[in-house]
Amino acid sequence: MNSKIRFGVIGCSSIAMKSAIPAIIDGKNSTLKMIGSRSITKARKFAKKFSCSEFGNYEDVLKNDNVDAVYISLPMNLHEKWAIKAAKSGKHVLCEKSAVLSHNSAKKVIAECKKNNVRIMENFIFKFHPQHKKILELIAKNTIGDIHTISAKYGFNFSHITKNFRFNKKLGGGSLNDVGCYLISACIFIFKDIPVSVCCNLDIDKKSKIDIRGNILLTFPNNKTGLLSFGYDNYFQSTYEIWGTKGIIKSERAFNVTKNMKTVINLFQNDKIKKITIPPANQFQLAIEHFCTTIQKNVITDNFEKDILDQALIMDVIRKASARNSFMKIKS
Template sequence: MSEKIKWGIVGTAGIAKNAIVPAILRANNAEVVAVASRGNKQKADEFADLFQIEKTYESYDDLLNDKEIQAVYIPLPNNLHAEWVKKAARKGKHVLCEKPAALTEEETKSMVDVCNQEKVVFMEAFMYQFHPQHDRVKEIIRSGEIGDVSLMRSSFSFFLDVESENIRLDAQLGGGSLYDIGCYCIHASRFILEKEPNQVFAASNHRLPSGVDLTTTGILTFNDGVTASFSCSFQQPFENGYEVVGTNGKIKVPFAFRPDVEGGKGEIVITNKDGESRTEVVNGDQYALQIEHFSHCILTNEKPSYDGTKSIENMKVLEGCLVSLQNNKIVQL
């Protein structure tokens, strides 16, 4: 049997329970050996019972001190990412950190610097990028089938009870639609177009008194004149797609970020300038593929396809959008 990376889970968040730990169990080169819930051993024990995890801890530090653990997954609130990524790295643990990596570009850079200094692998968990449908989209773009790309549109939205105590609505914890799901749209714009914007503008007329944005729209502008517009919202029906528009046609990906909701099925709809369309179906297990890629990088001492430098670039754009949102002005990057 091939070697497996031993994982520890720092926290019992829903994303860990519903997506990441099941993905580790499906992966061919990873296994979960421990979970921690700060100050709540019972919660950690209940989580462990669901997945037959051997060890539980009631402190994150105790988990990080476990020498058997090689890699950790950090699904903590956004404002805690920087602190615990650094602590994990200094204990020699490789780190898969939930998105967004941190709250600012400076924080992200400091996290990546510590991971580099400690010679551990760091990756921000944008799981969607590991679904093979996006590689196919890039192939179609490069083939010239839709001509020269001039525009990309993306959207990620769902309904969230704004009266709830959800951490997504807490400004102190790094809440807001832009941090939570807008980061996907920003990432996809850079990932699919394979370039960096030089200016951004974002706006929102729907905010809580704390300043947390509930719905935000934005525009990224690139040096060659290409634009990428996006919208993210806690107040709209579930949507998670993007569209790439060219001079001879367009590509639509309706399940771009959460194809797992469709059983792993990705759809790519290609429409030519005459309005004729065809649909390609691409299947994939994006969460398991992410775990397998990260674990492979640890085993082989390779750099992840999405490394810390790229996380810094993504946070630079995200922070630019936040500044634009707060000041109602175009921000040069």
């Protein structure tokens, strides 16, 4: 294995341009090798911007023997297709969330990755930000006692843009796939378990047919609970709060944290509030570096594949629970 993982990019999205590609370039163990787009003109433009000598279409990226891994940033309905194609080409896969649109899709993708001995990670970068490591340390030290409830909110006022994939049901649009998924991932990350049942209400926009906002109740083993609210037509929120028997931990800015932004954790104990400030960190770069390390050192303790399967299963049941307007159990 080379000293650095060589990345090909599949999809010239705004998140790729603003965050992912710069993080690949600046990463300690990653390097940018090739840019791929449906439009050769756009691929050339991106390549020039990042001083990348190679560009082409998606297939060209997969045919490149000097590419070890691909970063996929496409409309969500295309993730399965190109993740499978990448695996068949022997490329490791870093895929933007939501990586798949169903549990069945997740099983297909994971099976192909295992068959071809490549890793795949869903790019929930928030988990690699130092603030969440600090929060897990506080919980492990029993700082707020036994934790039992997570309340999380993520949403913003996003105008209805017809051409944006987020408002196109066929492309995998909707607030659950786009923002609600973060809150589910955060609950699993903190409770270190998957829920056993779910109740959900998704508010479907009559024009676009996508879920514009939603509320979810997740019930975990040992009577632990996740209370989640998310959506597009909202005053901005990006936070979660962990309630324990002896206190509360709150992340003021949990998810969309820029690399130059300080974050603050509020610790509530004995009617007092302690503010813990975390220095700025590039969570995109930290996530990519971690992914590359697992490939280089063949780290098997990080089960990214199970994470994808669990996430997809839960989201499937959430959709069904909302459609049936009923409480549903999650059977793994």
